[in-house]
Amino acid sequence: MSEDHTHSHHHGEGSELSEMELRVRALESLAVEKGYVDPDALDELIETYETKVGPRNGAAVVARAWSDPEFLAQLREDATQAINSMGFEGRQGEHMVVVENTPETHHMVVCTLCSCYPWPVLGLPPVWYKSPAYRSRSVIDPRGVLKDFGVEIADDVAVEVHDSTAETRFLVLPMRPEGTEGWSEEKLAGLVTRDSMIGTGLPLDPGMQS
Amino acid sequence: MNGGADLGGMQGFGPVVPEEDEPVFHAEWEKRSFALTVALGATGTWNIDTSRHARESLPPGEYLTSSYYRIWARGIERLMVSHNMATKAEIEAGKSTSIPKELTRVLTKDNVAAVLSKGGPADRPSTEDPKFTVGQSVRTANLHPSGHTRLPRYAREKTGTVSAIIGHHVFPDSNAAGTGEDPQWLYTVTFLATELWGSQANPRDKVHVDIWEPHLVAG
Numbered sequence: 001m002s003e004d005h006t007h008s009h010h011h012g013e014g015s016e017l018s019e020m021e022l023r024v025r026a027l028e029s030l031a032v033e034k035g036y037v038d039p040d041a042l043d044e045l046i047e048t049y050e051t052k053v054g055p056r057n058g059a060a061v062v063a064r065a066w067s068d069p070e071f072l073a074q075l076r077e078d079a080t081q082a083i084n085s086m087g088f089e090g091r092q093g094e095h096m097v098v099v100e101n102t103p104e105t106h107h108m109v110v111c112t113l114c115s116c117y118p119w120p121v122l123g124l125p126p127v128w129y130k131s132p133a134y135r136s137r138s139v140i141d142p143r144g145v146l147k148d149f150g151v152e153i154a155d156d157v158a159v160e161v162h163d164s165t166a167e168t169r170f171l172v173l174p175m176r177p178e179g180t181e182g183w184s185e186e187k188l189a190g191l192v193t194r195d196s197m198i199g200t201g202l203p204l205d206p207g208m209q210s
Numbered sequence: 211m212n213g214g215a216d217l218g219g220m221q222g223f224g225p226v227v228p229e230e231d232e233p234v235f236h237a238e239w240e241k242r243s244f245a246l247t248v249a250l251g252a253t254g255t256w257n258i259d260t261s262r263h264a265r266e267s268l269p270p271g272e273y274l275t276s277s278y279y280r281i282w283a284r285g286i287e288r289l290m291v292s293h294n295m296a297t298k299a300e301i302e303a304g305k306s307t308s309i310p311k312e313l314t315r316v317l318t319k320d321n322v323a324a325v326l327s328k329g330g331p332a333d334r335p336s337t338e339d340p341k342f343t344v345g346q347s348v349r350t351a352n353l354h355p356s357g358h359t360r361l362p363r364y365a366r367e368k369t370g371t372v373s374a375i376i377g378h379h380v381f382p383d384s385n386a387a388g389t390g391e392d393p394q395w396l397y398t399v400t401f402l403a404t405e406l407w408g409s410q411a412n413p414r415d416k417v418h419v420d421i422w423e424p425h426l427v428a429g
Contacts, residue, residue, distance in 0.1 A: 024239040024283050026304025028246060030296055034310035036253065040319035042245035048326065049244070050234050090329035091248075095376070112218030112362050114262055115278060124244070127236075128228045130278040136220035139364060139417050140407050148226040158414035163218065165360045166396055166420035167332035168376055195228075 054123035057088045058171055059192035061121055063185040065098075066176040076100075079171070083121060093120035093169055099162060100173045101199075106153050107172045108146070108199025110138040111164040118169035122194060129198065139163060149200045172199040179206045211263075211356055212363060214270030219364040219407070240279040247282045252317040252325050255293050259386035263358040264288045334393035336378035341395065341423055346372045348399060349429025350421060358386030361425045365417075368405055369429050373418065374398040381422055395423040 031037045061083055065072045074082040079096040083089065096118060099107040111117065112135045117125040128134050138145050142159045146152070153159055162170045174196040180188060183206075190209065195201025235241045251261060265285040266273070273281060290296040295311045317325060342348055352367045353359065360382050376396040384392040399421045403411035 020243075020280055020283065021237070021239045024242045024246070027283060027286060027301065028242050029304045030300055030306060031246060031250065031290075033306045034296065036295060036310070036313060036316065037246060037249045038316060038318050041249055041317045041322055042242065044319045044322040045245040045248050045326075046235075046241045048322065050241075054234075090327040091325075092329070094329045094331040095333070110218075112364075113215055113360060114265065124234055126229065126232050127278070128226050131223070131226065132217050132220070132274055133223035134226045136217040136223050137226070139218045140221070140411075142415065143412065145226055149228065155412065156414070158416065159412065160416045160418065162418045163362065163365075164420075165362065166376065166379060166382075166422075168398075168420055200226075200228075 049119075049124050053119060055121070055192075055194035055197065056189070057086075057123075058118070058121035058194070058197045059189040060185070061086060061088070061171065062173055062192045062197065063189035065173055066180075066188055067185050075173070083171075088120040090120055092116070093118050095166075095168045096121075096171060097162075097168050098171050098173050099160070099199075101175050103157070103175070105158045105160055106146075106199065107160050107162065107170075108138065108142055109162045109164065109170040109172060110135060112136070112139055113163075113165060116164035116169065118171055121171055122197060126194075146200065149195065151200065151202060172197050174203050177203050177206050211266060211358065212354055213266045214268065214273030215266035216363050218362045235279075239283075240277075243279040243283040243286075246286055249317045250286055250289070253313045253315055255295065255311075255313060256289055257385055258330065259358055259380075259382040260388065261285055261289060262382070263386040264292070266358070332379045333377040334380060334391065336393065336395070340375050340378075340397070342372050342375075342397060342426065342428070344372050344375060347429055348372055348397075348426045350399070351425045351427070353425070355383065357383065359383050359425075361421060362419065364406055365399075365401065365419045365421070368401055370399040370401040370405065370419075372397050373400040376420060379422070381424070383422075383424075397421055397423070397426065399426070 032039055065075050075098050079098040083096050101107055115125055115130040139161055142161050143153055177191060191203040191206060193201050196203045265281050268284055287301050291298055300307055347369060349369045350366055376398060378393050379396040380391040381394045384390055398418050401417050403415035403417060404413055406417055
């Protein structure tokens, strides 16, 4: 691929970092100069996804679903609406579907075609979620992928993979760990990892929590 | 399209390697690439399907060796050129030498939160009933368009079962081409893993794919 540009004095070791730093800087300067973007809006977007929107949101949804049967029923009926009621809504979460793990079925989520991911509840996707390794293998060898994450699913438990090919976005509802009777929603949320809501992980062991 | 982005079922990429305590971004340029993509998208000059096609149509060798935010940056470069917002020379120089295109709107700091919380719902009203019902057996089309489609290669010419009717949604194949939203009924179709991958798959396993009505026939 041709990457020739006028900044040949700054190619470092040919690393993508320095080349991309220059390339994106040029793109931004141009877009700002032409009046297409407001740099303050760019900063605001970055800050939103670095500090305000992330998997803590999804963990709160899961903890409430574990604690409140009425909320769980709403989540099954209309996940988008139920999640909106907790204040999580909008871009890349317009059409939410919650899939529930059971002793018989383990769910996991992928986007084989690009990087579709439920931003309002999980934030921006990790690098591995967008990697060719995950996108290619999760549909043909989901159990092998789960092993990469240290998760073994017994042969008599079904693995169901959801490929995010439309504007529907999926959140896995993991099973509530045993030994958490009487726990508050807040304490339960502490067990809910990002990966457990993608389906590549399980909630933390309550016995390991202080 | 049968491009570098349609990865389901490919082999040879090795294990998935999660990063411990991964940051949201790994470099300043990734932040800017992300924010530029969202902010330029919010101008309404193109739609989400057009932008997906700009990324998926990068040459496969380049697509597969690029990090995701590099793919996004390359996508914006291509979209700005194809929508007459900048010339290739301007993008290389990072300097404007022509009159800017007039845009419908520009995202400002004050309306970032509102634009994000509004999102871009894809459901549209319909005057016709869906053709298929939940529980019905369906077969997917054999199609290989050079334009955009969301029917992955691994799920073409396969038989599955309608497990949900999601709604009446914008049809990406036409939306990406700029020929209108042409909304269609959208279904979740469930395939046995053995239908997709043969006897090597666990017979209990399933793959669910969201598929638009024009890509399905009763089967």
